[in-house]
Amino acid sequence: MNIIVCVKRVPDSEARIQLSDGKTSIDPTGVKFVLNPYDEFAIEAALKQKEAAGEGSVTVVSLGGPQSAETLRTALAMGADSAVLLKTSAENPSGLPVARALAGELGGREYDLILFGLKAIDDDQHAVGGMVAELLDIPSASAVTEFAIEDGSVRADREVEGGSEVVELSLPCALSITKGAYEPRYPSLKGIMAAKRKPLEEKEVSLGEGNETVRLAPPQERAAGRIVGEGPDAVPELIRLLREEAKVL
């Protein structure tokens, strides 16, 4: 079982984000970058599959700047076997050119399964996984919380509004993984040492045209709360506001 996991380096969810001067990208100064948390679920799922099968390999692939090598080494420290960095100087490339570059690389490799995180927490596009599957002409399922492989096919539980859906796909296929059965392991300290010795191949890629980011904007500051009165006397007014203004009742 050869599994490829596509991962992305993203700002830490607790990082304070400032926009760069042109307002089309974020200023990376002082921002801590991490392995995209959804991709951690995908790596964990891949490692579990490999451990259960007792054979096979897990390859992690990332597209990004030279710093993405560190993100790949985190994945290697968790237990992936090898890594490929598709190096680009493009800032915030959009989904389709990234998917084309990944499909170009993955198309030349042997794989049974390609895993993605549901989405990257920086731009929230949910785009690349499905696009790569389409470009490679393999079946795919998104928002998978758990899956099992049997006789050349995958049975996957998908998260849908208010419940779950079970789908079957034939191998090879692509899945995007969300929070569910795969609680990511910590990279062990031994794993961190071992990661240095695992292969990490770097290749330059050039990206095609995609969406252009015109402007980024921070979310609107939340307005301060309002105190409508005190004690039981304030209740009718509070209920009126909750009904008419907040529209939550």
Place this chain on the structure above:
Amino acid sequence: MAKFQGVDYFDTDSLLSEEERMVRDTVREWVDDRLLPVIQEAYIERRFPRELIPEMAELGVYGANLPEEYGCAGLNNVAYGLIMQELERGDSGIRSFASVQGALCMYPIFAFGSDEQKKEYLPAMARGEVIGCFGLTEPDFGSNPGGMITRAVKDGDEWVINGAKMWITNGSTADIAIVWAKTGELDDISSIRGFVVPTDSEGFTARDQKGKLSLLASDTSELAFHDVRVPDSALLPESGGLKSPLKCLTQARFGIAWGAVGAAMACFDEARSYAGERVQFDGKPIAATQIQQTRLAEMLTEITKAQLLALQLGRLKDRGSMRPQQVSLAKRNNVDMAAEVAREARRLLGGNGILVEYAAMRHMANLESVYTYEGTHDIHGLILGQDITGHAAY
């Protein structure tokens, strides 16, 4: 629970390698996820959270700076120090557990043990399957360990150990004890040797020390040896004289110099965040008052100095040129600093500062033990005094 973002005013992160940062971040995350949610209750219940032993083993915390051939992580000493920093950011008791297992038990087996002993114990201890404790201090011999009266007498191909040890971290949890005893006359310090004593040996008893007001989430015991017989193979063959246990203490003190910084970082972080939220007088947070600002400035200044001290100590150790006196300076400074920061944090927190829901008073109480163990603050002053002047005053 919010993730800890670190306290790093002088960008010391840029002095760390990627690997060192990755190790630190891994343990940091583990402490946030697994240790902090249980530590308050464990502390109140006066219970060492044993359930975390296998998890720390899985991470690779025990003896993390010992070689990979013995199942250890083979990290450098800076990475090891960062582990201690993060564990003690959680609680001194947990860091103490890891220090004892790694620096005081695995290290002497590694440094003074036979090949058989290394193979038998080190991988199992790295896996957390065998827990160790370290018996040097005695009821009447603390700062003066050379005065110990525990003796080991050769009888055929066995050793017979008699005596008592006190203030033994992990004492009632441990499977083995590294016991230091005189094999010659009581006035012969050079006859001190180390033994690996299984705690289920006949004549061995460990009793919890009651009434502690510090390190409540840690086992502290008194060990007693009544004609405890161990085979000759229990002797650590390369150990000899008081310098052997002192070498172990140098290893552990190195970790303490880093650990104390972690406790101080936790207290500063808590104080800063509390000051920003606590509103008194005219709707302003106390963070906007001069007294709390200078208090926080003082804390941050001292933490920053201690961070740089620990880091350079680690670099010296990795280079092989660290002197024990430098460890004394760092342990002495950093623990004193941390105790001060914890106290100031507790004061900034006002009445809330005495509650276990906040970490400051727990750290403050813990650090009084850390101030005293592994060479008291005063004794380290005397070690430095001797190094400076050439005169021993102890």
